[in-house]
Amino acid sequence: MNRIIRFIVFDIIKNKIVLFYTILLFIISWSVLGIETNYTKSILSLLNVVLLVVPLVSVVFSTIYVYNSNQFIELLLSQPVPRSKIWLSMFLGLSSALSFAFIIGCGLPILIYSSIEIGFSLVISGVFLSIIFTAIAMLAAILSKDKAKGIGLAIFCWLFFTIIYDGIMLLAIFQFSDYPIEKLVAIVAALNPIDLSRIFVLLQLDVSAMLGYTGAIFTSLFGSTKGIVLSFVVLLFWVIVPFVYSLVKFKRKDL
């Protein structure tokens, strides 16, 4: 198992795209953190960039990588290696490479130019988003045999969670504004991994007061230890469910 993961990680590093991604993240973080002297404010600015860039890069890169590894997978499958091991190695290799890139690219500038105490929640969210969108990418890649279709599906997933989901929610809030839906809105928002990451970081930064009444509900729902545990459960759910589903699909695939 370790050998295959090691091989995949080396292959990704050789790819140079991840290196480029790390440098890009580093430059963004460094410049954003350098402009603002208030740590909390600078982390908030960085949060918005991270929530946009990390899922997009993770999902697109992973999808393309899985498609390009078809030959590698076929070669290993004619050897005495179980299918689940190959797929799991693929997932662990990709998610660890992307998480590592994020930790270096964003975590390091936070450590240098900001305070790790304040930025810690951001680093955790970024790592979770890298892993979640790798899992989603692998599901997209296994659902379609056609590369272009698969990449399209992956980008749609990113678009859905970044823009469409919030759009639908806003529409619903306006339509049902006469009803007491605040709690429901908070719960629905928490089901989206990107929104949940945002809420998680905002709560840790203690700026939920900026969000007014909704912020108060968020604090009461997620601020407690129970809320944090719940957030982790939801994030884990987004890692496990797409991955396990893709694994089941992969085990039944004809190559």
Place this chain on the structure above:
Amino acid sequence: MITIKNLTKKFNKFIALNNVNLSFSQGEAIALIGPNGCGKTTLIKSILGLNVVKSGTIEVLNNDISNNYTYRENIGYMPQIGRYPENMTIEQTINMIIEARNVPKNQLDLELLEAYQLESIYSKKMSTLSGGTTQKVSAVLAFLFHPKIIILDEPTAGLDPLAAEILKNKIIKEKNNGKLIIITSHLLSELDDIISQVVFIKEGTVIFHQSVDDLKKNTASSKISEAIINVLKSNNHE
């Protein structure tokens, strides 16, 4: 060594293999023959577990292959078109397979590797290799671990005559060592010295499974190619 029972394989609505029953035993060299698209490669891929078997059973060395992978330790496979990771060198590819199998280096069969002099081009990337050289790498990998079962899909297609001869001699040697050889080829003439049994497949159905001697006797021909052509002709007349 390999027993196939009631194997049916469908791709959506297309039936690639229809109720195939076959049994191969040790020390035989079996030729899978049939027109293009008749299901030869599908059968091989099913044995290897590259295609998932949903209907019927395949047993390799008395182990059911569904939900099993260790049986592949006993199989060496040379694909029709070897598809390898493009930015890996020959050396990295071979080493990766050795590592995946976890076999110590002194227990490897390096005969073909030396005969093809691949070590002199070890640092070449797989994507830059010609079709024939890629086939050589596939052949080396198929024999590398002293497998009990060797499956060769169109082995000599793309190889130069010298390389094909080396491979042919290696196949005969391994057959005499008591290995099971399964081979598909359209070049019937070159199968003559190698094989002991013939399986003829057409449109996913096994038409016959006979030993070479029986086949020659029944069709009154001296060569396999003649025998097959005679069978095909009589089939068409019916």
